[in-house]
Amino acid sequence: MKQSTYHELNPLVRLKELDLLAPELMARMIKAEDLTEVEALFRGTIYGEFLSDDFYESFEEALGTAQDNLLAELVKIIPDPNVIWIYTMRFTFHNLKALIKADLLDKNFDELYIYDGFYSLEQIKTAIRTGQASGLPDILLDSIREVREHFEESNSLQGIDIILDRKFLYCQRKIADTINxxxxxxxxxxxxxxxxxxxxxxxxxxxxxxxxxxxxxxxxxxxxxxxxxxxxxxxxxxxxxxxxxxxxxxxxxxxxxxxxxxxxxxxxxxxxxxxxxxxxxxxxAFGPLPVLALLNAKAIETKNLRLIITGKRVGLTDDQIRERMRETYGT
Structure with missing residues (x-):
């Protein structure tokens, strides 16, 4: 992969970074007297358009929708899709865990699906049901087969998370080595x-x-x-x-x-x-790091917003919220 292929993508990344919430706004949210004040500040951000009237019931959906939109935009223009997938792979393996268990238990866990930018709900369900490619890479199909073999031998769900967590880390290293x-x-x-x-x-x-x-x-x-x-x-x-x-x-x-x-x-x-x-x-100015940095910053921002909103609701003090906050690069 030639780094020069990123010369058109990274200016867009810089623009998207401007949508990240300023540390000063986060500080105002932490100092807010109550959840109502936090809501007013939150509605003034890029997440506000995705909220319903019930703030606490819809803020998670707002965070998720903003993330999905960013991923969908980046996936269309990224020179090497693996750069995005190495970050969203955590969602892919989360989906495998949930949907394999749903299949084995004859349950419907579709609401647990998280968009990863690449593999749809139906693609994953079809691969789990049939064992066929369905557009999934071999490493995911191998993971599905290993889990099924484990279940057939043990009739236990206990090892599913262990197998898939280990496969996830293996896949992370393999893709990172490929990106080089x-x-x-x-x-x-x-x-x-x-x-x-x-x-x-x-x-x-x-x-x-x-x-x-x-x-x-x-x-x-x-x-x-x-x-x-x-x-x-x-x-x-x-x-x-x-x-x-x-x-x-x-x-x-x-x-x-x-x-x-x-x-x-x-x-x-x-x-x-x-x-x-x-x-x-x-x-x-070149290379894949800026887009990964943006995705990381977005994920950290989401964790921090969730912490502030939930913390205010359950009565955590400002200091308790601050000590749990994650840092974002550049702050």
Whole structure:
């Protein structure tokens, strides 16, 4: 892929960045006295046109519609569709999880479908039902087959998420290597490492066995899977001690206290760390990083808006909301 092919796309990306909400507006939402004031501010943004009269019932739909519209526009003009899919692949695998379970249970989970820019609800349902291509890449068909084989052998839904989560991380690394953009590859590797760290910490707290965790963890990161599995057998203190020897030591250290890790803060740190990889996109005129940075910023904005609106509704303090907020690149 030649970076020069992005010279027409990236000016559009810069225009779309102007639609991102300013930090000052987010700060006003946090300081709002109540949900009514938040609603008034929200209705004045690009999301306002997608709201119904019932703000709290429709704000999620508004966030989703804005995301769908952005994806649909970008997919039409992106030089390499894999650049978009590496970001929306999380939606693809979410859809596989929901729709495979629906098929196995003879239920209708169509409302759980999330637009990923590429594979329609009917395409995925047809592939699940028939095992045929239906426009899906081989890696997704392989994932469907593996899940079906697991279910036929065990008659259990328990392993479906584990299989698909592992396939997702494998596919992330494979597509990143294909795109061959160093910053993107490093971002994906770090995402896999953080996912493994989070799963390991949760597995230890849930007293999962080494065999169980071996099926859950990915081998696609730079932290060796076997070394994380060794920590599973010993405990959280061993994991913390080990993480202090890795390249992620300085990132994780602030949330270690009394030999334990705040898992919710670990998720936030992961988001912030991965966002930092897109800092270079602000000065790039070519290549795929600016469009990925835009998608990331949009996703972080959505998380922050959801946090503010839900937090105000349930009575979180301003400080409690702020400490949970994700950073966006350039802020």
């Amino acid at each position: 953009e160093p910053e993107l590859t490093q971002e994906v590797i770090s995402f896999i490492d953080f996912t493994n760290i989070l799963m390991t910490a949760r597995g230890i707290k849930q007293k999962r066995s080494r065999n169980f965790m071996s099926t859950a963890l990915s081998s696609q990161g730079i932290i060796p899977k076997e070394e994380l599995l060794d920590c599973v057998e010993v405990g959280l203190e061993k994991l913390i001690s080990y993480l202090r020897t890795t390249t992620y030591n300085e990132i994780i250290e602030p949330i270690i206290e009394d030999n334990t890790i705040d898992l919710s803060q670990l998720e936030r740190l992961c988001d912030d760390y991965l966002t930092s990889f897109y800092e270079t996109a602000q000065t790039q």
